[in-house]
Amino acid sequence: MKERKKVALITGASQGLGACMAKRIAELGYLVIVNYAHSPERAGQVVEQIHSAGNRAVAMKCDISDEAAVKALFAELEEKFGGVDVLVNNARVDPLSRRPEETDGMWWDRVMAVGLRGAYLCSNEFTRYADRHRNGRIVNVSSCRAHRPNELESIAYSTSKLALHCLTRSYAAALARYGITVNTLAPGMIATENMFKRIGRRGYETECGNIALHRAGTCDEIADGLIWAVENGFMTGETININGGQTYAP
Numbered sequence: 001m002k003e004r005k006k007v008a009l010i011t012g013a014s015q016g017l018g019a020c021m022a023k024r025i026a027e028l029g030y031l032v033i034v035n036y037a038h039s040p041e042r043a044g045q046v047v048e049q050i051h052s053a054g055n056r057a058v059a060m061k062c063d064i065s066d067e068a069a070v071k072a073l074f075a076e077l078e079e080k081f082g083g084v085d086v087l088v089n090n091a092r093v094d095p096l097s098r099r100p101e102e103t104d105g106m107w108w109d110r111v112m113a114v115g116l117r118g119a120y121l122c123s124n125e126f127t128r129y130a131d132r133h134r135n136g137r138i139v140n141v142s143s144c145r146a147h148r149p150n151e152l153e154s155i156a157y158s159t160s161k162l163a164l165h166c167l168t169r170s171y172a173a174a175l176a177r178y179g180i181t182v183n184t185l186a187p188g189m190i191a192t193e194n195m196f197k198r199i200g201r202r203g204y205e206t207e208c209g210n211i212a213l214h215r216a217g218t219c220d221e222i223a224d225g226l227i228w229a230v231e232n233g234f235m236t237g238e239t240i241n242i243n244g245g246q247t248y249a250p
């Protein structure tokens, strides 16, 4: 019988770190599900890049804050590909997308809905099929901002990130009996294609002042942590910090 190809679902993989992690995990031989909510063209480009490297990927739309949509996504993945082996909870609300009419309460709800509720909903659907996917992996993408005081406009974001660490430990304990590991990847500032749009040159220099290595990390340097978490079967409930020394720098 033909062996089933292992499947990795990366939420929010149409750009930035998610796109990079999708490409890297495809190199390990996984069929990668490039999830997106609003950007089909960008997700399509990521899939094309993965195909041109000789690997396999499919773009799939799903607003991960929508419970029914998440259930439908996992059911489709089960039916078409035999389920999900690696779940990377990476999607977040782009800080650039905040609209002027969006109140603090509305912003809080949207940040939490995607960054936290989305990770919870996806992890629960993954768990539903856990006994059939031994040696699976969940990786929650947090941030070094979870552990330090933040500017007022980033408080919802950093709070959602800190809560992800709680999710990691709870799912790690619950899923250990299936051989499934659950870990957190906590990057510092990442040199994505949108970094300067978000913080500008001056913001970049200021942020570098808080980083011992005085620069942003590349997407690949962060994705190295994902590969480690996927390939290692004895680490669970842990945090992989990759931040150039941001948490301890003055």
Ligand SMILES: NC(=O)c1ccc[n+]([C@@H]2O[C@H](COP(=O)([O-])OP(=O)(O)OC[C@H]3O[C@@H](n4cnc5c(N)ncnc54)[C@H](OP(=O)(O)O)[C@@H]3O)[C@@H](O)[C@H]2O)c1
Pocket: 011, 012, 013, 014, 015, 016, 017, 018, 035, 036, 037, 038, 039, 040, 062, 063, 064, 065, 089, 090, 091, 092, 093, 094, 095, 114, 141, 142, 143, 144, 186, 187, 188, 189, 190, 191, 192, 194
């Ligand atoms: N960038 C940094 O410096 C940095 C630092 C530390 C940690 N991180 C963390 O690293 C991860 C990736 O960051 P990034 O900067 O690469 O992200 P990003 O550029 O803001 O991209 C976010 C992704 O999430 C998707 N998304 C948004 N809403 C969604 C929804 N409702 N359902 C499904 N997908 C949705 C977007 O796709 P659509 O356009 O299709 O919606 C996009 O692909 C995030 O968890 C972030 O918090 C980033």
